[in-house]
Amino acid sequence: MLVLLPPSEGKTPPRARGPQLDLAALSAPGLTPMREKVLDALAQVSASPDAVGVLGVGPSLAGEVARNIGLRTAATAPATKVYTGVLYGAAGLDRLTATGRARAAESVRIVSGLWGLVAPDDHIPAYRLSMGTDLPGIGPLAGAWKGALGAELQQRPEGELVVDCRSATYLAVWRPPTTADWVAVRVLRQEADGTRSVVSHSAKHTRGLLTRHLLTRRGKAPHDASSLTRVAGELVGTDLLAVELGPPARGARVLSLVVT
Template identity: 60%
Template sequence: MLVLLPPSEGKTQPLQGRPLDLARLSGRVLTDARQEVLAALERASAAPDAAATLGVGAAVAAEVARNLTVRTAPAAPAAHVYTGVLYTAAGLGGLRGAAARRAERTVRIFSGLWGVLTPADEVPAYRLSMGVSLPGPGKLSTFWRGRLGGVLDDAAAGDVVVDCRSATYAAAWRPPTGAEHVAVQVVRERDGRRQVVSHNAKHARGVLTHHLLTRAGNAPTTAEELAGAAEELSDDPVAGVHAVELSAPTRGRRTLTLVERA
């Protein structure tokens, strides 16, 4: 099992800890690429048109300013830096023992700045979306697309890939043909009619991630085993999942639909 997560837009700035050390991050073959994007981000964030380049509003000016101190600010495990609905539900920072070890082996967090991280990789807070085009590297999803295969392809081959990413981050890497690629979709059912949800989808994907990491037994290795594990959530009234459906393969990908009842 390989669980793919997007980052959160909001991030918690660590108050203490050693600063960023690119050489200590997982996927060391990405170090030069990370250095290139970081240098481009620093230049863009120092420019008068920084907000426009990064595609953000004036309300997050303080977060853009953090980009100028990425190399010196305290860093902490990504499991604690990334916050928001999905990460609150996934509870990565609170995992212990076997669940924490499973998360480190199987969870990969996509990032416009770092490419991809494990939950234990130590990074500071920053502001940069995968959809941004930086002077130099260009559009980040395209920049990383040619580089992440060397880190992820072997890990995904012959296994099930649980894709909880948004489209922006999914564009940065597609699982190889030897993997069972399963995208997670969330719909809400009311009076027999279904509607795809966005905000609450983050919560449901976080709930699924937490369940896959903490449930007893081996991690799923096929799409069918993944669906079976997800169906266990229907027995938990707190999870809010009414039903689970697994589609037939389409263009090398299947869809796992989590159905919530309004």
């Protein structure tokens, strides 16, 4: 099983005494050359007067953008402690047992505009860069990462279940091969009149709950779309109202998690 997550916009800077960034120590070493290029381009852009505009953030985040300049010597911490947005708060990757951490290390990968792929225990600094950025010197990041990231993920087992919790921006980087059992996770709200609507912010929370359940429940991990649906169904009556598996659409089956 491969669980793909987006990075969180909210990040907690590691303590100053944390180890400095070591690109060679990150997982997926085949991505190191591209990481080097993106890191250098990001530092250069972040030092420019129009950095905030180029990176597509508001003036209130100017301090976070300025922090990009010194990422090579910045303190780092495990990704589970740096990514602290809504999805990660619900997933609780930093609060797993030894068994849960081992499952996460094997199954969870975070798709990042700066690092390409991040494993939960990879030591990274806090940074500000979205996959939707057209980075001077690199170009649109989704396109720039496609080749290297695809080659890396091609090494995963053939026919593996892919539980895809990415947003559209990060989905553009890599689509699983036709041999994979690819399931895209969607969150719907049940309205008072019986209709259902797609939700955005709370969707992150619900995808985080599913991720945590996959890593902490007893028993074997799901191996295909049907068993994933059964496992997700274990949350019905607590966090979910219903779970429904739809037909394939653009290569992926859609697993709808219905909330109230």
